[in-house]
Amino acid sequence: MDAGFVKVLGLVFTAVSPDEVRAEWTLRPELMQPYGITHGGVHCAVVETVASTAAAVWLGDRGQVVGVSNTTDFLRASREGTITAVGTPVHRGRLQQLWEVRLTDADDRLLAKGQVRLQNILDADRLGR
Template sequence: MAIDKNTMLENCKKWCQNTLMETLEIEFIDAGDGFLKAQMPVNPRVHQPMGLLHGGASVALAESVGSAASLMFIDPEKQEVRGIEISANHVKSKRAGMVYGTAKIIHKGRMVHLWEVRITDENDLLISLCKITNIVLDRTK
């Protein structure tokens, strides 16, 4: 099932209401063939005690964009997505500004989707490199 960019971004905006994504101010900003991109501000809301971007906030961004990206390939009326594994390598710190998480499909199976999520800053410097595995489940009644 293919979904157009504007519909995907509008759906993501709706799905984020009253969730962790809203709390972290994650906003989905671009979508295309096999990718989805979101941004998140780096401010005290996502800092660890030393004033740096918390690794957990980076992972939350990666899981949010990677899980939402799988929605491009399913029928949300009949199926749902669950993240079943995520890994992250944090390679650079960040104190302020914006980070961008871009999920790109690595493997799209019938039941398993594997995504690479690159988290970069405004200068396209790599902050974290993540991998997320999602499972596609049939919705139960």
């Protein structure tokens, strides 16, 4: 979990279980938008990554998951420091899952909150065909 886009984000997973995933990253200039605050796309990407990781861990070797919806609300701007993301399940069903992810700063202030709906794919060989 430390390769590809996760590595670009600088995301470090600190806890991974079927019921909760925690990750953190430190803000740096390339993650900012022109006004010097964290780019909203970074928040969305972290929400998606944490939710997808959590959903995949829960589903296990029964299949794979793919995101079908990501809604992220931005509540407070951030310019520096470490941000923590915590993902918890809202619903885990046979066909779909819904996860909520909360992003907070070092003072435990809520920066953004998102939810991701994921499809459980039990026949992963059919993906992209």
